[in-house]
Amino acid sequence: MxxxxxxxxxxxxxxxxxxxxxxxxxxxxxxxxxxxxxxxxxxxxxxxxxxxxxxxxxxxxxxxxxxxxxxxxxxxxxxxxxxxxxxxxxxxxxxxxxxxxxxxxxxxxxxxxxxxxxxxxxxGNEITLGTLTFNPTAKVLRKEGVPVTLTRREFSLLELLIRNRGSVMSKDRLYEGLFSFNDAEVGLNAIELYIGRLRKKLAGSKVHIETLRGLGYKLDVDA
Amino acid sequence: MxxxxxxxxxxxxxxxxxxxxxxxxxxxxxxxxxxxxxxxxxxxxxxxxxxxxxxxxxxxxxxxxxxxxxxxxxxxxxxxxxxxxxxxxxxxxxxxxxxxxxxxxxxxxxxxxxxxxxxxxxxGNEITLGTLTFNPTAKVLRKEGVPVTLTRREFSLLELLIRNRGSVMSKDRLYEGLFSFNDAEVGLNAIELYIGRLRKKLAGSKVHIETLRGLGYKLDVDA
DNA sequence: CACCGTGTGACAGGTCAGTGACAGATTCAA
DNA sequence: TTGAATCTGTCACTGACCTGTCACACGGTG
Structure with missing residues (x-):
């Protein structure tokens, strides 16, 4: 946000x-x-x-x-x-x-x-996706009921992706939602980094982050 | 509704x-x-x-x-x-x-x-054509509800054709829409290539890209 | 039948994304 | 305040896949 x-x-x-x-x-x-x-x-x-x-x-x-x-x-x-x-x-x-x-x-x-x-x-403020439940106000993510610890940035990124699930989010848009002008000079690479970290934590949850080369990322529930 | x-x-x-x-x-x-x-x-x-x-x-x-x-x-x-x-x-x-x-x-x-x-x-600006739904903001194309993955260039080309559906787009116009000055030196042949790739991905969707020899291409919904 | 524009498969860059290691920053607990 | 632990973001390297060229086949047109 x-x-x-x-x-x-x-x-x-x-x-x-x-x-x-x-x-x-x-x-x-x-x-x-x-x-x-x-x-x-x-x-x-x-x-x-x-x-x-x-x-x-x-x-x-x-x-x-x-x-x-x-x-x-x-x-x-x-x-x-x-x-x-x-x-x-x-x-x-x-x-x-x-x-x-x-x-x-x-x-x-x-x-x-x-x-x-x-x-x-x-x-409501709780969102269920696959085996995940995401609660933005409580800042809690659960995978099959088990809490998954996320860092601040990981959480912000996941929230952006979840709120726009099904849509492709360009790296720029993610960047704007994640970093303010104070966080100047943060490389775009940071997004890729956090995407990677999130993917690890989302593993085995029926939710995945798809890469669309040159377009951005898209969060979706497995078929 | x-x-x-x-x-x-x-x-x-x-x-x-x-x-x-x-x-x-x-x-x-x-x-x-x-x-x-x-x-x-x-x-x-x-x-x-x-x-x-x-x-x-x-x-x-x-x-x-x-x-x-x-x-x-x-x-x-x-x-x-x-x-x-x-x-x-x-x-x-x-x-x-x-x-x-x-x-x-x-x-x-x-x-x-x-x-x-x-x-x-x-x-918002979601467009339905035949069995396709195209959402430019979400950068998502669906065929009968199933997402079709498009690359950046394919997406740009499809967007051009859809926004001008029914009318003939000359190869030059498509070229201008697809490539900027940076992408200098790209051959006109590239358009044909992407048209071909798009056709494959649109197969079985009641939407087709018609070739008008010497004039250009036209996207239309099957009668 | 020859020509010109188009369709298409294969391929070689080149660009963009993934990742591990690391250093600086920040948080948290004594 | 100090120190440990964790979080953050950079860098460099690797790898994957998109991109666009080439070459050749195809097909309509004159």
């Missing part, structure tokens, strides 16, 4: 990013509205967490512009004071959720995941 | 079918889990409405098997009693919606249509 955090208070931002990155969400940080616009043009995000009060303007303005352009990316608003009026107008602008500062990190993560899930169209 | 109703209570089933057929939804009725499996093997459906309590087993088992096989057809569950636990576990199994009996016919129809719409949205 690729997330954009727009927030000017550095310590809040850092705490959030550390937390989210640790659980496998690739985060980019923008500290102004302008910066955020740049990021948004550069690449698509799965979720945006947007502070309202920013040095060069209001987060709500950015939100309005996005919606006016037809961008439907889920947006969670953040702010310190949140009157009932603020709340209503924010939601009316097309925000999907909001959180009042100070907030609990765990709550933020849970809500972000909920937004992502909703976007993906998954009702 | 093609719908499979799995329900053993005849009068309920008939009422539903009459209503849905009247508004243009093609319905098949299965009265047992076994019968439903038969239908599902025989052909794909757009939506499945699935009762939980059936004479020879539970609808939830059928649902679980489908999801384990990677089948993501939207499923709406029906049942008389529906505790919170039932609800959660059903959704976690991969159901997309549920309805408690007795229900309003109009509500059923509205929800079924909602499921269908969402599914169509996901499929």
């Amino acid at each position: 690729r997330l954009l955090l727009v927030e000017d208070t550095l310590d809040v931002a850092e705490a959030v990013i550390i937390r989210l990155e640790r659980s496998g969400i690739a985060c980019d940080l923008a500290r102004t509205v302008e910066e955020a616009r740049g990021y948004l043009e550069a690449q698509p995000y799965d979720v945006i967490v947007l502070d309202i009060n920013l040095p060069d303007g209001l987060g709500t303005d950015l939100l309005r512009d996005m919606r006016a352009k037809g961008d439907r990316t889920p947006v969670m608003m953040l702010t310190a004071q949140f009157s009932v009026d603020d709340r209503v107008s924010t939601l009316n602008l097309g925000a999907d959720d909001y959180l009042v500062k100070p907030f609990d990190q765990r709550e933020l993560e849970a809500r972000v995941r909920a937004l992502y899930r909703r976007e993906q169209g998954d009702k | 093609r719908l499979l109703l799995v329900e053993d209570t005849l009068d309920v089933a008939e009422a539903v079918i009459i209503r849905l057929e009247r508004s243009g939804i093609a319905c098949d009725l299965a009265r047992t889990v076994e019968e439903a499996r038969g239908y599902l093997e025989a052909q794909p459906y757009d939506v499945i409405v699935l009762d939980i309590n059936l004479p020879d087993g539970l609808g939830t088992d059928l649902l679980r098997d489908m999801r384990a096989k990677g089948d993501r057809t939207p499923v709406m569950m029906l049942t008389a009693q529906f505790s919170v636990d039932d609800r959660v576990s059903t959704l976690n199994l991969g159901a997309d919606d549920y309805l408690v009996k007795p229900f309003d016919q109009r509500e059923l129809e509205a929800r079924v249509r909602a499921l269908y719409r969402r599914e169509q949205g996901d499929k």
